[in-house]
Amino acid sequence: MKSGDVCVGFDLTETQFVEDEAENMRSSGKLPDIVVIRKLYGGVATKEADAAKKRKWKLARLEVKKEENTKSARAAKNDADADDMDEEDFMREVEADKEMRRQMNLYKSKILKEKENESNDDDAMMEEDGNKNGGKDGDDDTVDDQEIALEELLDGLVMDDGPDPEDAIEEEIVGGQIYEEGAKAAQDGITYVSREQSRLVKDKDGAVPKSTFGEEYKS
Numbered sequence: 001m002k003s004g005d006v007c008v009g010f011d012l013t014e015t016q017f018v019e020d021e022a023e024n025m026r027s028s029g030k031l032p033d034i035v036v037i038r039k040l041y042g043g044v045a046t047k048e049a050d051a052a053k054k055r056k057w058k059l060a061r062l063e064v065k066k067e068e069n070t071k072s073a074r075a076a077k078n079d080a081d082a083d084d085m086d087e088e089d090f091m092r093e094v095e096a097d098k099e100m101r102r103q104m105n106l107y108k109s110k111i112l113k114e115k116e117n118e119s120n121d122d123d124a125m126m127e128e129d130g131n132k133n134g135g136k137d138g139d140d141d142t143v144d145d146q147e148i149a150l151e152e153l154l155d156g157l158v159m160d161d162g163p164d165p166e167d168a169i170e171e172e173i174v175g176g177q178i179y180e181e182g183a184k185a186a187q188d189g190i191t192y193v194s195r196e197q198s199r200l201v202k203d204k205d206g207a208v209p210k211s212t213f214g215e216e217y218k219s
Contacts, residue, residue, distance in 0.1 A: 001036075006045035008092075009036040038096040041147055052088055056112040057153050059094075060105065098146045108153045 001007065013033050017023040025031050043051030071079070094100055108116075 001039060006040045007036050008038060008040060009034050038093060041095045054111055056109055057106045057148055058109045060107060095148060096146060106153050108155055
């Protein structure tokens with residue numbers, strides 16, 4: 001940490017301890033005045049409006065079908081608020097822990113993608129990040145290596161874009177000859193049936209082995 005950083009922690013000078021032993025340790029000066037939990041980054045540290053929604057990164061989420069809520073409206077709202085607080089606390093922990101981020105994938109948020117689309121000038125993006133960091137990115141002594149860098153963020157997956165252009169047509173090489181996918185099988189007279197058609201195939205119409213291996217040994 002350096003001067004001007006914002007962090008969260010516990011102020012032990014104002015904490016009320018239930019156990020006498022802990023209170024005696026504090027009064028005797030055996031406990032620190034403050035215990036720092038983590039450093040805050042981005043708009044959360046500067047208390048910007050909707051800072052959590054303006055993060056330049058996001059995590060992939062699985063859509064989970066929730067069970068029908070039988071609680072009252074107030075209880076349901078309290079549960080939702082508690083879940084939002086837990087999620088926000090986890091996001092802040094991810095922001096401040098580089099080792100944790102190595103075990104997960106972080107993706108570019110919609111806001112960051114929109115900014116990149118507005119300006120393709122990489123130097124402008126670096127200047128913007130430098131302003132957020134107090135303009136000290138060029139000073140190696142003050143660079144915070146725990147802060148999330150753009151290089152850590154992935155573009156994300158788009159499921160409805162179809163295959164990549166280079167993967168649109170798969171090819172196979174057989175005996176030096178290039179065939180499109182399925183072309184060699186069709187040339188050899190090998191055909192396929194759909195799953196529904198395969199259910200209508202009777203046992204007598206099933207595949208019959210063509211190998212003659214071992215025929216000479218049969219009596």
